[in-house]
Amino acid sequence: MNALPNVTSFAAFAKETSAMVSPPPFGAMWFSQAVKDLPPQKWLIDRIMPEDALVILHGPHGVAKTFVSLDMDIRIAIGEDWRGHRVSKGGVVYVAAEGRAGLRKRLKAWSDHYGDPGNIPFVLMTERVNLLDEDEVKHFIETIKRVNARMEMMGTPLRKITFDTLARCMPRGNENSHEHMGALVDNVDRIRRSVGSVTAMFCHHSGKDQTRGRAAIPACLRRPTP
Template sequence: MADTPASPWLHFSKLPHEMPSWLIGDYVPAKSLTCLYGKRGQGKTFLALDWACSIAMGRAWQEQAVTRGRVAYLLAERPDGLKRRLMGWLHHAGKPDLIKGEPFTDDGKIHWLQFTQADFLLDVDNSPDPERRGNNELIKMLEAEFPKERPLALLVIDPLAAFMSGSENETTDMQRFVRGCLKIISRLKCSILLIHHEGKGNVNNILGARGSSALEAGMDTVLYLAPRNNDMIAELRVTKQREGAEPKPRWLQFVEQEAADGQKLGLFPTKTTEPPPKDKTTDKKKNADITAQSLPPLAEEIMAAVQKLEASGVPAEIKSIRPHITKMRGRGDRPTRDAIDQLVASGALVISSAHSGTRGTVYRSAVAAPIDTSENADTVIAADPVPATDTDKPPAAPSEEMTKPAPTEAKKKKATKAPAQPAPEPAPEPKKTVKAPKITKGGKAAEAKPSRRKMAAPLPDTPKDPVATAPVQSDGGTSRSADTRKPRPRKKTP
């Protein structure tokens, strides 16, 4: 009898049980797929080099435990400045004397940190382009360079977009790239760190990694490096951690490293600091600068609308601000909302507490309204688009339009009886104007054509013509009103 093939299904007792291990503290797990993203020029590559060098040397990173291992770095951005950055890291680590030798090699036998500038495509098994190599060739090269006796611990790919053939915005292309990374992890039992860019948008929003959301969905760990402030302090935040709890945000201060001759060697996160305190004086100065600066026309209208609504006691919501905007009228609410987000980010507007009876976000001006020195400075102008409530209005005397009787057509609907109203004074008869007859070429007066205008409904006190309203028996047996209008004369052709 032939042997039956093994079942692909596993029972509970056959499931592998392995506790998660870490390369760096609670940030980079072993045998996992990690993505570090942030805006350009904020230090992502310096942070990745700091992690790679710390793992290669077994040096603790920011008081976090580090497991030593071999590191391979696929670099596509500015390879000519790589050695200068590594020299900066050695100054950062307090080992500038190792620059003259091989700081990442043990007795010339084991290279703990290696770099390559080869062009690989991780989302294609076999590249059709002869100048670019596919995923299978990369795996063979890594297995030859990092055997099981001296395995690979971390593979850094910087940046992600340079090592994929498809579009990062397409879900299928991004899923193919993620499967290529997982294939490498499965074969070499290592971790992969992807360096990527943040999506485009407002500065105060975290938009996630650029491209398809399939990237973050396929990651084990996702880290976000926020933009640095004026003191070169940036926030490192873990937005996804599959194998453990997400640690608290860490604030890193980047410090410029210099050589003995004054050469700039790069910025590295030297120490962990507390969250930068908010300076109220700076906020006040910033608000004063906002009032002094010339804001864009749309922002000026929004600020004026919010201050006007505040003065009238009306909650400044989008729906109440919108009627005051004229610069972007007819283009939808998106420009208005974007301008409000920018004003909130700059501190000119703040989000107020919820008001009763409102559903949207209520905004409040953080900048003092300009003082009116005119004679009517004490007069408060109410907002135009928002009417006052019935409780705020004083009882008004009945106007002339309110005392007019309802039209005849409304009287036919006997749903509700209107309250009795004082009889109106008889309206004076309109004066009839007689137009002079038009004279034709023959010298005869032309006949006046009947007007096509519909006659207004007669007033209740106006007597009706009994002849015009006399019922006439139709062919169907029902009564209808007689039409006393004369037929329209035909135009005579010469």
């Protein structure tokens, strides 16, 4: 075992000991190094939705969550500002696990109002994925990799995956169970990491009393405000 260096200041100690562990375990770094070297926050939608994150669009039934999320995702695929917020262009996968019958109407309404966006890197999946099932998660990862490869050929790699809704993507799961929600978040992180560092978003019904899932929806989910 290496002996600790004989140094007279904390700065010198940090410098000497950092050289003793290469690479540092678990990404460890001293405070001064973190201030200097940690990357700044980057945004998919400026000040609304961060890059490389897990976020949730949360609210009761009937407040247009699906339309808001579609509007966000189409504009990300186009690279067009969303409600005055600058957008970083990227490919999108939208998992329409609920309300598929109304999607055509929503997409047509968007196109009628804003114009046909043309051939954009936006893929709509009309079947749910069970994010608590290991086999389905593995199959989804392989599918996402193929989609991303095609998007990269278009010059716009995948940047965002939307799951609409959270409940439909965890059938028989308990939204108030820390165990189930923890497993779901772990699996979504695996999906995100399989194609780089994309943002994943859940659309989630809160229920009329706003308590649905409150006990277990983890703090790592950032809630964008429509």
